[in-house]
Amino acid sequence: MNTSALIRPAWTPATIALMVIGFMVFWPLGFAMLAYIIWGDRLEGFKRDVNRATDGIFAGCRRGSDKAARWGNGSARTGNVAFDDWREKELERLNEERRKLDEMLTQFDEYARELRRAKDQDEFDRFMANRNKSTAPAKTDPSTGATPTKRGKGSNLLDD
Numbered sequence: 001m002n003t004s005a006l007i008r009p010a011w012t013p014a015t016i017a018l019m020v021i022g023f024m025v026f027w028p029l030g031f032a033m034l035a036y037i038i039w040g041d042r043l044e045g046f047k048r049d050v051n052r053a054t055d056g057i058f059a060g061c062r063r064g065s066d067k068a069a070r071w072g073n074g075s076a077r078t079g080n081v082a083f084d085d086w087r088e089k090e091l092e093r094l095n096e097e098r099r100k101l102d103e104m105l106t107q108f109d110e111y112a113r114e115l116r117r118a119k120d121q122d123e124f125d126r127f128m129a130n131r132n133k134s135t136a137p138a139k140t141d142p143s144t145g146a147t148p149t150k151r152g153k154g155s156n157l158l159d160d
Helices: 013-024 027-071 080-134
Strands: none
Touching: 013 027
């Protein structure tokens, strides 16, 4: 299966044509296409953040409904004690697996964040080193106290 998008968020002939057609048909469609072209590459991170937030919200709801089913209305029990016991053990096992996966996701996110920070720090250090090299003052000669001047052909018009 091809995973590349047919219409990707970039200035391609297809996206420009869709934007123009969108403006001609109904102007908000043209603006929507323009926004997709400009900010579409940020959608993956946005979707991931929204999914994490909604997963957290619905995990709380799921836990609340599990407690209500255990305490309450009797619909959670089937009448077969062996099946109910097996189901409870499996649900506990699945909840433990979910907790482990969430923990591993958090650890990976921290690792990726630290990796980005280290890369950024390395780039910044390299930039500062290059900047300091180019703006470093010329070294003075300790015996005379004057800065050495480069002499060569064309450095002084009177020397020629």
